[in-house]
Amino acid sequence: MNSGKILIIEDDPAILFGLRDNFLRAGYEVKTAVEGQLGLELARTWQPDLLLLDLMLPGMDGYQVCRELRTAESDLPIVMLTAMGREEDVVKGLNLGADDYVTKPFSIQELLARAASHLRRRRRQVPLITLLGPCEVNLSSRELRRDGALVELTPKEFGLLEHFLRNPDRALTRDQILNAVWGLDAFVTERSVDRAVTLLRQKIEENPHRPRFIRTVQKIGYRFVVE
């Protein structure tokens, strides 16, 4: 069974529902939007793993959504849904940072295959076992070993560490971290992130006072460096 969060932005209800049903049946989480502005909002807050994006939308069109996401430095894979014979649109979209496209009418099987491929490629970027100085993080068993010895991490601590591992070398705002690790509907202070970071540093840093992996980015948030 597959897993992953798929966001679909498409204004034609027939296509939208068809896609949603098929992806749900294939084991994905799905959210949908019928116009660009709301879709963009969802892409930012829900942090999906893949975006299926119709180019022709009322209001903010697909190109703009694409551009906004890429200027916001999102690396979310984007698959465009385009009408046949609009190759110049495809070129434009790819130049704006989209990853792939399918032309309508498309085979749902093919689209599922493409989606799985993008998700796989993305997941492979994060190795299941990562070495951090004296520590070894295993994402599949959710274990942390330090000099070979098991160190207990709380769920929040491990979630935070995982998010850092998936987003290395990026300055992450507290808000982004909250949305990704705590979830959208978490009504907590941004200071909670600081606290969690302090706790995590105690366990993975050799000198929590002078952190090597979790660096503070003043006024922004934190940056995870593997170096």
Next chain:
Amino acid sequence: MNSGKILIIEDDPAILFGLRDNFLRAGYEVKTAVEGQLGLELARTWQPDLLLLDLMLPGMDGYQVCRELRTAESDLPIVMLTAMGREEDVVKGLNLGADDYVTKPFSIQELLARAASHLRRRRRQVPLITLLGPCEVNLSSRELRRDGALVELTPKEFGLLEHFLRNPDRALTRDQILNAVWGLDAFVTERSVDRAVTLLRQKIEENPHRPRFIRTVQKIGYRFVVE
């Protein structure tokens, strides 16, 4: 050969024809207007890629044209043509949303270069990694490297650098910089911009006394040039 649509609004026929001929020869499409109202009309209907705008016009003057375009959310690049020694006019125009200016009498070569630069800028988006002489700026990780070594930037310094990178080759007033980097509700002196610029120059310029990237524009503000 260049391409693009240039609209020129200028009431002095000598200057107008000179500009038109030069831009036509350089490969642009050109339309002209000798007063504001008609010019504005053309800007809306013809949708040019660049506007050369004289500030002193009969009837609706250049400021009004500027304001009208910007309140209509147009992002048309505007280069003002101004008389020498009227720097306060320039500041006013830039604050109203103009992108750049040249003072009469101006070198046609310089104006052509500026025009090309503005047309180019419209198309490309800001890369996540930018090279500045010996420095490398990474907007994603918010890091600055100089000859490969990390250089620490304070939040304000990095914010300023980012704004410069996003607005290269433009004369920026202190007011614009304050609004963009400090925020609209910042109650600080314009001299704070100078101080921040000095600090930033120390870190990115090879010779802060003779800056290469952050140029001072007397009585106006600063201009960021990429070689």
Next chain:
DNA sequence: CCGGGCCGTAACAAGTCCGTAACAACGGGG
């Protein structure tokens, strides 16, 4: 050659942000 505006910059002052400790709230399991 003098004077005035403008900007670079040093020194000081004030303000802001973050690490961390202490405490409170919450919830699951025995």
Next chain:
DNA sequence: CCCCGTTGTTACGGACTTGTTACGGCCCGG
């Protein structure tokens, strides 16, 4: 029902950042 682990909030101190003021240099015009 209580205990304990986890997580969130608040408070405080210290370090760093940033704004202001002041002074001096430079360029220009008279």
